[in-house]
Amino acid sequence: MSNTKEFNLYDYKDENNNNEFEKWTKKLQKVEIAKLNLRLDMLKHKGLELFPGILTGTPTAGILKLRIKGKTQLRPMLCKGPIDKDNEFTLLIGAIERGSKFIPSKADETANARKNKIIKNTTQRCNHARVN
Amino acid sequence: MQELIKTLTAEFHDKEYAHAYMEDFSNMATAAQIKALREQRGWTQKELADASSMKQERICALEDIDYDAWTIKTLRKLAKAFDLTVKLSFEKFSSGILDVSKINSETLKRTSRQEDLKEFASHEFGTKEVLWSAPVTTTRPGLYLVQANTIAVNDIEYFEPSRKEA
Numbered sequence: 499m500s501n502t503k504e505f506n507l508y509d510y511k512d513e514n515n516n517n518e519f520e521k522w523t524k525k526l527q528k529v530e531i532a533k534l535n536l537r538l539d540m541l542k543h544k545g546l547e548l549f550p551g552i553l554t555g556t557p558t559a560g561i562l563k564l565r566i567k568g569k570t571q572l573r574p575m576l577c578k579g580p581i582d583k584d585n586e587f588t589l590l591i592g593a594i595e596r597g598s599k600f601i602p603s604k605a606d607e608t609a610n611a612r613k614n615k616i617i618k619n620t621t622q623r624c625n626h627a628r629v630n
Numbered sequence: 631m632q633e634l635i636k637t638l639t640a641e642f643h644d645k646e647y648a649h650a651y652m653e654d655f656s657n658m659a660t661a662a663q664i665k666a667l668r669e670q671r672g673w674t675q676k677e678l679a680d681a682s683s684m685k686q687e688r689i690c691a692l693e694d695i696d697y698d699a700w701t702i703k704t705l706r707k708l709a710k711a712f713d714l715t716v717k718l719s720f721e722k723f724s725s726g727i728l729d730v731s732k733i734n735s736e737t738l739k740r741t742s743r744q745e746d747l748k749e750f751a752s753h754e755f756g757t758k759e760v761l762w763s764a765p766v767t768t769t770r771p772g773l774y775l776v777q778a779n780t781i782a783v784n785d786i787e788y789f790e791p792s793r794k795e796a
Contacts, residue, residue, distance in 0.1 A: 504631075532650035535641075539730070540658070543634055548662055548735055551695050567696045630641045 505542050506586040507626035510612045519574070522592025523629040526572070531629055533566045534574065538626070541587060556606035560613065561590070563606075571595040575609040580617050588616060588623055631731050638727045652726045658695040659733055660705075665693045666738035667712050682711035713742040 509519040523531060540549055541564075553562040556575065566572035573595045576587050590612045593605035600606065616622050642648035668678045668689075675689040682689075684707065691697055692704070702718065709716045741749065 528644070528646050529650040532647045533654050536651050536654050536658070536730075539634060539638075543631060543731075544734065548733065549658060549695050565696060567698070628637070630644075630647065 503545060503585075505545055506582075507538060507542050508586060508588040508623040509626050510588060510590045510616065511622050511624050513622075517624060517627055519589045519592055520627040520629060522574075526629075530566065530568055530570070530572060533568065534564070534572065535628065535630065537564050537566065538628075556600075556609075558606040558610045561606045561609045563593070563595075573600060573605070575605055577609070577613045580613050581620060588613070589626060635727055635731050638730065639724070642723050642727070648723055652723065653698075655726070655730055657698045657700070659729070659738070660700060661693050661695045661697055662733075662735075663738040664689075664708060666735050667714070667740060668693075670739045671712070671742075678708075678711060682707045712740070713744070714740050 509517050511517055523534065526534065537552055540552060546553065552564065553576075554565060555561075556563050560577055561575055562577065563573040563575050566574075571594055573593045574589060575591045575593055576589045578584075579586055580588060590609035591602075591605050593600050593602060595601070602608065612622075638651070642651070664678075668675070673681070675693070676686045678684075679686040679689045692708075702716070705716050740746075
């Protein structure tokens with residue numbers, strides 16, 4: 499087995515303790531969930547060394563998107579950290595991309611606002627909830 | 631990593647999910663291996679493009695983890711450029727799960743033909759492959775899991791529990 503470093507994955511939680519990323523994922527098709535889980539598995543267990551293209555930037559600095567190709571272009575957004583930038587990623591919002599626009603609109607800005615909330619209050623996140 | 635293996639083993643009871651996961655993994659791994667092999671040889675995308683009679687833009691597309699339109703013809707062109715052979719086979723899902731768990735930039739690298747054959751001959755044609763681990767000795771009558779790419783089967787020795795070593 500490889501000794502590659504592993505990363506911790508977290509999900510943003512709103513003020514009412516709702517895991518919005520989990521809710522978004524549960525609405526996806528099974529094939530989309532499989533593709534999302536594969537990318538998250540690679541991110542968690544292999545980091546960015548093997549598949550650097552797995553994450554790309556968004557117009558908002560510090561907010562990254564996972565690219566998942568399919569009938570619908572899924573663009574879940576996340577950030578490194580934000581508490582421990584070398585060892586963790588936090589999933590902030592589920593989004594799709596259509597015609598170079600994010601749905602929900604300004605998803606990257608919303609993701610950034612959520613990231614800042616987590617920095618102020620670390621209880622606004624939980625361990626990533628895997629959906630299958 | 632054991633946790634991932636257990637998770638996938640449970641999830642892969644769903645056929646649609648299992649096929650989608652492994653198909654996507656196969657695409658990503660192929661793209662990553664082309665990049666790893668190119669970098670192992672110290673080549674730019676342009677150099678690989680020249681060696682495989684393709685355009686640099688095409689190499690760039692093939693190294694994109696989202697690429698999903700592979701053809702055997704393209705893979706063979708790349709294999710010839712890298713001086714490797716393409717091995718196509720149908721595999722069990724358990725084998726796929728182990729591939730997912732083991733993949734890293736080192737496991738994707740391959741030595742080119744001449745160097746490989748020289749090494750192969752110097753290690754008694756695979757019976758003492760240098761990449762394989764040291765001999766494994768077991769006193770257990772049953773050995774349940776052997777990763778063939780890690781342990782040479784002919785290097786496993788079995789000792790009767792009652793037999794005393796000289």
